[in-house]
Structure formats: structure tokens, C-alpha cells
Amino acid sequence: MIMIEKGCGNLKTVIGAKIRMERLKLNYSQEGLCKGICTVSYLSKIEQGQVEAGENIIQLLFQKLHINFHMDEEFVKEASQLIDNLYDELYSFEDMTLLLKELNERKEEYLNSPYLLDTLLFLESDSQQQGEELNPYASCMEQRQYEIYLYIQCLQGIDKSQELLHLNPNAYYTTHLGIMRCQRGQFVEALELLIRGCELCAKEGYVKGMLHAQTFLGNSYSGLNNNELMFRSYKVAARIAKSLKEVKIISEINYNIGSSLLEWNQVQQAKDYLEKCTYRSVLFYQKYAICLEKLGDYEQAKKTLQEGFLKLQQAIEESIEESKEESKEESKEESKVELKEESKGELKEELIEESNKESNKELKEELKEEADAESIEKAKEVLQAWLKMYEVVDYRLTHKDYINEAEYEEKLYDCMTYLKGLLPIGYVKFHIPYYIEVLEKKRRYKDIYRILKEFS
Numbered sequence: 186m187i188m189i190e191k192g193c194g195n196l197k198t199v200i201g202a203k204i205r206m207e208r209l210k211l212n213y214s215q216e217g218l219c220k221g222i223c224t225v226s227y228l229s230k231i232e233q234g235q236v237e238a239g240e241n242i243i244q245l246l247f248q249k250l251h252i253n254f255h256m257d258e259e260f261v262k263e264a265s266q267l268i269d270n271l272y273d274e275l276y277s278f279e280d281m282t283l284l285l286k287e288l289n290e291r292k293e294e295y296l297n298s299p300y301l302l303d304t305l306l307f308l309e310s311d312s313q314q315q316g317e318e319l320n321p322y323a324s325c326m327e328q329r330q331y332e333i334y335l336y337i338q339c340l341q342g343i344d345k346s347q348e349l350l351h352l353n354p355n356a357y358y359t360t361h362l363g364i365m366r367c368q369r370g371q372f373v374e375a376l377e378l379l380i381r382g383c384e385l386c387a388k389e390g391y392v393k394g395m396l397h398a399q400t401f402l403g404n405s406y407s408g409l410n411n412n413e414l415m416f417r418s419y420k421v422a423a424r425i426a427k428s429l430k431e432v433k434i435i436s437e438i439n440y441n442i443g444s445s446l447l448e449w450n451q452v453q454q455a456k457d458y459l460e461k462c463t464y465r466s467v468l469f470y471q472k473y474a475i476c477l478e479k480l481g482d483y484e485q486a487k488k489t490l491q492e493g494f495l496k497l498q499q500a501i502e503e504s505i506e507e508s509k510e511e512s513k514e515e516s517k518e519e520s521k522v523e524l525k526e527e528s529k530g531e532l533k534e535e536l537i538e539e540s541n542k543e544s545n546k547e548l549k550e551e552l553k554e555e556a557d558a559e560s561i562e563k564a565k566e567v568l569q570a571w572l573k574m575y576e577v578v579d580y581r582l583t584h585k586d587y588i589n590e591a592e593y594e595e596k597l598y599d600c601m602t603y604l605k606g607l608l609p610i611g612y613v614k615f616h617i618p619y620y621i622e623v624l625e626k627k628r629r630y631k632d633i634y635r636i637l638k639e640f641s
Contacts, residue, residue, distance in 0.1 A: 198234030199299050200243060200254075205232040205321070207250040222246060234325050253299040258544040264295060268303045272329060276357045277392040278386075285311050296378045302326055310340070311528075328352060333520035339365060356385035360398045367401045370610030372408040379405065400438065407445040408611060415445060436464040444472055448615055452479045467497045467571060474578055487582050490575060497571050570607055573600040577616070586627050597623065601640055613640050 208218050219228040222245045223238075230236040231246075247254055255261075259266060267287060274281045287317050288295060288307060295304040305319055310333055323334055332353050335345040346362045347479045363378030377403045386394035399422035406415035426434040443458035456476040462469055470493020477486035577600050580593050585594040597620050617640055624632045 196299055197231075197237045198322075199301050200238075201234040202233045202322045202325050203254070203297070203301050204228075204250065205253065206318075207252055208232075211250060213250075216251060218246065222249070233441050253297055255294055260294070261299065262298050264298055268300050271303070271307055274558055275333075276395060278354060278357065278360075281311075302330050306330055306337070310337050332358070336361070354385075356382055356389050356394050357392050360394055361383055364397065364401045367405045367408070368609040368611075370614070371410065372405040375405045376402065392425060392429065396422055396429065396431065396434065399425065400434070400441075403438070404441060404611075407441065408614070410449070412445075412449070416442070421516060433464045438461045440466070440469055440472070443476075444468075444615070447472055447476060447479075448618070450479075450618075452476055456480070467493055467500060468574075469493070470496065471571075471574055471578060474582075478578065478582060483582055487579075490578055490582065494575055497568070497575070566607060570604055570612075573603055574612075574616075577602070577619070588623055594620075594623050 204218075208215070215225050215228050219225055222228075223231075223242055227236070227238075228246075231242075246252075255264075267284065271281060271284050271288070274284060285307065288304060292308070295301070298304075302322060302325065305322075309319060315483050319337070321335055323331065326334060332349060335349040335352070338345045339349065346365075349358055349400060350362070359378055360382030363375045363382050366372075366375035368376060379398045383395055383398035383402070386392070386398060399418050403415050403418035403422060406418055412537070419442055423438050426432075426438065439461040443455045443462070445460060446452075456473070459469065459473050459476060470489050474486045474490040474493065475585050477483070477489060508559035528608055553579065573596070577593075577596055580596055581587045584590060584593065597616065601613050601616050601620065604616070617636065620636055621633055624636065
């Protein structure tokens with residue numbers, strides 16, 4: 186039998202998952218793959234992790250699927266350490282960039298090892314993109330794997346928070362589920378999770394977790410228009426950030442305070458906090474331009490807005506280039522699969538019919554083109570969102586009688602509608618007072634209720 190050291194999980198389920206994954210990737214039917222090796226029903230049980238097949242059967246299936254499964258002691262020891270480190274860093278709120286880079290660089294080895302499911306989970310949680318690849322293997326997962334699987338579903342908008350917290354109500358999951366609630370505008374629910382998360386972080390010694398929890402507590406209190414508690418939470422967060430030398434987070438806290446004060450029309454205070462920002466994002470320039478606009482410095486507001494727009498263009502262009510590079514890497518992986526198909530030679534009679542294979546190849550190419558286009562399209566959508574926000578401010582700066590002009594109302598409504606479907610609710614909420622200003626000026630009071638209901 187194939188033996189592996191403790192800590193790799195249920196090996197039979199991993200092997201079954203790998204066999205099923207490669208069989209589907211290479212377009213085998215179960216009948217075609219198991220011919221001369223085992224029965225179809227037995228292969229089905231292997232794939233579902235229901236039986237512990239003999240080594241000779243597994244090796245024959247691996248050989249037929251061209252799987253080079255890494256099982257040697259040295260590799261397993263090294264892989265075990267990396268995967269355990271990833272779990273430790275995840276739960277400790279640490280930066281996993283270097284570990285994930287190492288995992289990505291050796292992705293092919295890890296996907297052909299007992300750590301297949303862990304690799305898929307960490308790579309998908311890092312990308313935070315919608316995917317179906319993990320779903321068939323949920324029943325094969327160990328608890329810590331299944332927890333990340335549930336967390337990924339939460340990231341994708343499928344609420345599995347209750348089940349996740351029932352399995353593991355730890356500091357990391359509690360805090361991050363609170364962050365998700367905050368980003369979706371569910372501020373009351375967010376407060377409960379974030380307060381509990383902060384307490385757990387303090388109890389377990391996760392200082393960075395406390396920083397995240399306090400920052401988003403500030404965001405949540407801001408969303409609820411609670412000035413006093415917002416300042417209290419941000420003050421604690423800034424104190425922690427200072428002790429950790431997290432200069433960028435201190436800058437982000439000042440930006441958040443400035444944005445909130447601007448939304449509450451405390452313009453001079455908002456400007457003062459924004460000027461404390463040492464890290465100046467694209468949205469900083471938009472908010473600072475609005476401060477200048479409200480204070481009557483229109484020319485400087487225009488210059489600030491233009492400066493931000495140039496920075497925005499540069500950032501999005503870089504993002505699109507990165508998407509193209511990722512698409513090239515994905516294309517290389519597709520080529521490897523095609524080479525495997527070409528190498529089967531004598532096994533052609535066990536594949537599904539040639540016409541079906543060609544049809545599937547065309548489908549793969551179409552799906553790949555759609556995936557590449559989707560990645561670039563996402564960058565374009567973000568660009569469009571920022572552009573719409575900038576255009577609303579620019580219109581006010583270049584049209585003195587903007588409040589009476591139908592075009593301004595159309596731009597504002599279009600911007601809010603677009604933001605609602607793409608970004609966290611706070612982006613839309615920021616624009617509501619400007620729309621109410623227009624409706625009040627035109628004495629369309631019934632429409633104010635409609636707008637509040639539509640965008641709340």
C-alpha cells in the first residue's frame with residue numbers, strides 16, 4: 186500500500202480527487218479509463234474516496250493519466266511544512282505573500298501530491314475569483330480544508346458564515362466575516378462580529394487581527410453615523426498601527442476619517458485629516474478635490490482632480506498589463522494539457538469519440554478566451570467606476586448651474602447605479618446627499634424616498 190506520513194490528510198480521498206480531476210481534464214470516460222484495470226463501479230468508489238485501492242491499481246490509473254504523484258519522504262516533509270505554515274500565517278493575520286509565491290512557483294508539484302486540496306484552496310482564496318473546481322471535492326475535505334472552502338464561498342457572496350463559525354469560531358474567521366459584513370453595508374451585524382473578533386484576537390495574541398478589527402469597527406460606526414464611536418475605534422486602530430510601524434494603515438485611517446467628515450459636511454476638518462495622508466490613493470484626490478470645491482477653491486480642485494485622474498489611468502493600465510501576463514501563464518498551462526492529449530497515442534480507442542474531443546477542444550479555447558476577456562473586463566469596470574465618480578465632480582466644477590441641469594442628474598444617477606452593482610455600499614452612500622440636493626432643489630420630495638429606498 187502507498188504510505189504517507191501523518192498530517193497529509195485522508196490520502197485515499199486526495200488520490201480519488203486527483204484521478205477524477207485528471208480524467209475529466211483529459212476527456213476520459215470512466216469506462217475508458219478503467220478498462221483492463223478495474224470495474225467502473227470500483228473506479229467510481231476510488232474517485233469518491235470510498236475505498237482504499239491497492240497500490241498496483243492506483244499506479245496503473247496514474248500511468249494511464251500521466252500523473253507523476255510526488256510521494257517521496259523528502260518532498261512530503263517539505264510540503265507538509267509549507268502547508269502548515271500557510272495555515273499558521275492565515276490564522277495569525279500575517280502577510281502570506283512569500284509563502285503563496287512559493288506555492289505558486291511549485292504549483293504543479295503540489296497539485297500532484299497529497300496536498301492537492303490544500304493547494305487549490307489557498308490559491309483560490311488568494312485569487313478570490315468565482316470558481317467551480319473545488320465544489321466536487323467538498324465531501325473529500327478534512328475540517329481545516331472545509332473551513333477555508335466555506336470561507337471562500339463567503340468571499341464569493343454565498344453566506345456560509347453560520348456553518349463556518351459553528352465549525353471554528355476563531356479570531357480570524359470571526360474578524361473577517363465581520364469585515365465582509367461591513368463592506369456589504371450590514372453595519373449592525375458587522376459590529377457584533379468585529380467586537381467578538383477583537384476580543385478573540387486580544388485573547389489569542391493576534392495584534393494585527395486587533396488592528397483589522399478596530400479599523401473596520403471604525404468603518405462600521407462611520408456607516409451608522411456614530412461620530413463618537415467611530416473616532417474611538419480609529420484612535421485605537423491608529424495606536425496599534427503606530428506600534429506596528431504600519432504607516433500606510435495610519436494613512437488609510439486618516440483617509441477614512443476625512444471621507445466620513447466630508448460626508449457629514451464637516452469640510453474643513455475633513456480637509457485637515459486628508460492632508461495627513463502620506464499614502465495618496467486615487468480616491469484621495471477625488472475626496473480632496475471635493476473639499477476644495479466645497480471651500481470655494483475651484484481652480485485648485487480642478488488641478489487636484491486632474492492629478493488623480495492621471496494616477497488612475499496609470500494604475501488601471503498597469504492592472505490590465507498584469508491581467509495579460511496572467512493570461513499568458515494560463516495559456517502555457519493549457520498547452521501542457523494539450524501535449525498530454527497528443528502523447529496518449531495507443532490509448533485513443535479508450536477516449537470518447539474523436540469528434541467529441543475536437544468539439545471539447547474548441548470549447549476549451551472559447552472558455553479560455555472568455556476567461557482572459559473577463560479578467561481584462563473587470564479592470565475596465567473598475568476604471569469605469571472611478572471615471573464615473575470623477576466625472577460627477579468634474580461636472581460640478583465646470584458647470585456653475587449644475588444643480589438645475591438634467592445632464593448632471595443623469596450622470597449622478599448613472600454613477601450611483603453603476604457603483605451599486607460593483608463596489609461596497611459606502612461608495613453609493615457617499616453620493617446620496619448630492620442626489621438629495623438635486624431633488625430638493627427641484628422640489629421632488631417623493632423621489633427622495635424612492636432614491637433612499639433604492640440605494641440603501
